[in-house]
Amino acid sequence: MTCFVERLVPDELWVLFRRVVPPTEVVRPQGGGRRRAGDREVLAAILFVATTGCTWRQLPPVFGPAWPTVYRRFAQWSKARVWARLHRVVLDELGARGELDWSRCAIDSVSNPGGERGPLTGLNPTDRGKLGSKIHLLTDRNGLPLSLGISGANMHDSQGLEPLVRGIPPIRSRRGPRRRRPAKLHADKGYDYDHLCRWLRKRGIAHRIARKGIESSQRLGRHRWVVERAASWLAGCRRLHRRYERKAEHFLAFVGIAAVLICHRRLTRRSETRAQHAQGGRSDARTP
Template identity: 85%
Template sequence: MTDLVERLVPDELWGLFRRVVLPTEVKRPQGEGRRRSGDREVPAAIVFVATSGCTWRQLPPVFGPCWQTVYRRFAQWSRDRVWARLRRVVLDELEARGELDWSGCAIDSVSVRAAKGPLTGPNPTDRGKLGSKIYLVPDRNGLPLSLGISGTNMHDSQGLEPLVRGISPIRSRRGPRRRRPAKLHTDKGYDYDHLRRWLRKRGIRHCIARKGIESSQRLGRHRWVVERTVSWLAGCRRLHRRYERKADHFLAFVGIAAALICHRRLTK
């Protein structure tokens, strides 16, 4: 069991996680209650659920804590935005090593089917089936800088401003923290003048494909990076279909997958 926990949550990732969530010792009256479950086993069980796609009830007992305990801490950490803070800490470490490339970021979205819950909507490209949409802004190396979710009936252009604003201030090797890419590549779904004006106002150069002018075959020269990141997110099998009724739980699984992608680059 120790080998499985260390494989799912390596020592370096566990050290970064402890910086975000400090394990607290619960004091109980003498002779009452159970011993607190291992702090490292619970994140490992959550990562196992995210990567394998199993339900909470199917969580194998090899991790130690029961599935109710794992789910309870997952729900608490999701409300506290622990996974977003963990991704930010990993990005800080990557920027300190010079691994982030802000020269050419991109934006894209991917749709997944959903059972029910908020931030869902009829998918116009899937016969009106209920679904959610995952938005992401990766850097030139494919590392997710910003994430978001919405219903699939929301137009892609409406997600650009919230995503760019949602880029966390990353620790820079020189000077203040950075949160604006030097250039942003988008497809024809973002071909609107007000978005161009908004990006110029923030000092961000843009390369937005124009409808009826630029060929769709040339868009892949820069956008293949974000498409590769989408394929990396697909490695988290819990994201193949949304079963979570609560939007913050689904966003938490997206954040877990993004944190694992960033940590994989950190350990190379």
């Protein structure tokens, strides 16, 4: 079980998670009782649900804690916005290592079916008027999600631009102060509105938005494909294929978990690459 948990929650991710998880009271005045399930085992179970798309009741017993315990901890952490804070911590690590490219950012949205009940659902005009939700995301030039949001499927994409740009947290930089404003923003025709262009210019953000009736959105494909790839990365989190959660904060939590996994994957790959280069350099130095 230990190897399974460590594979789902690597040591580096666990260290970052401990920085944002709220402290818990484990002292029982009356004494006795069962031992509290470990946070790392619960986190591994939550990531298993997010990546496989299984229900809470289908959790295998290999993790240790029972599914009601895992769901209860997930609800508590979602209410405390642990996933958003963890996403920001991972972004800080990427920014400090110079892995974020602010020169060109892209914005888009993706619709999810489901959501027959609960807030932030609406009739999807692209899915025969069925109820669903929409995920809005803004990525850097590499496709790493910087800002996320959810809405009903009937909400127009343009209405998500301002909240997403405002939602970019102040992220550490390799040199200089924290940054939260891209140099340029790319978008398709759904964002072609004068008031949005003025709003971006007022904040010093250059925009490249496909103009309605003038040019094709495909001309921006060489810069916008990164956000479409990020949407496919989010779909790798199978829990997001449909909206199963009645509560909007739980659905947003799974979106945040998917973003954390995407960013942490980039962080891990860069660390492994540096380690390989360092080992190669040492071996070359010993070679006559």
